[in-house]
Amino acid sequence: YRNFELLEHYLHRPKHLMTQLLFPLSLETKQFLVESYYGFDGRVIREVLGKKLSSRPRRELDEAHEKSRIPIPGCRRMFDNLRRLMKRVEDVEGNMEKIFQTDFLLPPGLAKQVALSS
Numbered sequence: 001y002r003n004f005e006l007l008e009h010y011l012h013r014p015k016h017l018m019t020q021l022l023f024p025l026s027l028e029t030k031q032f033l034v035e036s037y038y039g040f041d042g043r044v045i046r047e048v049l050g051k052k053l054s055s056r057p058r059r060e061l062d063e064a065h066e067k068s069r070i071p072i073p074g075c076r077r078m079f080d081n082l083r084r085l086m087k088r089v090e091d092v093e094g095n096m097e098k099i100f101q102t103d104f105l106l107p108p109g110l111a112k113q114v115a116l117s118s
Contacts (some may be wrong), residue, residue: 011037012084014105034105037081038114043068044078045117085114 003023010017014034018027025033047064064075088103089096100111 005055007033015103018105029109031105034112035107037077038085038104038106038110040082040110040113040117041068041070041074044070044075045082048075048079048082049117082114082117 007023010020011033017030030097031074044064046056047067052061061072061076061079064070064079065072068075070078085100085104088097092099096115097108097111100106100114101108104111
């Protein structure tokens with residue numbers, strides 16, 4: 001868990017993860033970490049879509065946990081990641097899928113899934 005706490009800072013900014021020197025990780029491992037961290041469970045996304053993403057609605061996360069059986073920390077991570085991604089494209093025109101691929105280094109399939117969810 002200690003290593004994850006140190007890596008999580010970089011996972012919020014995947015471009016920084018690719019250039020960090022603290023953890024000697026292969027490119028494949030870094031890509032796997034980004035894809036796993038930003039991966040979504042459809043059951044959780046269905047519960048949080050339409051909710052106000054600018055706050056942390058505890059009740060909605062509890063409901064998402066109950067309906068999906070995903071642990072609350074996992075629901076919170078997905079919620080926070082979706083909020084982070086949406087904030088990035090909030091006032092930007094252009095292809096959201098490409099922005100997610102460029103700025104968050106998401107693989108094409110996941111970038112498309114996130115863009116379609118928004």
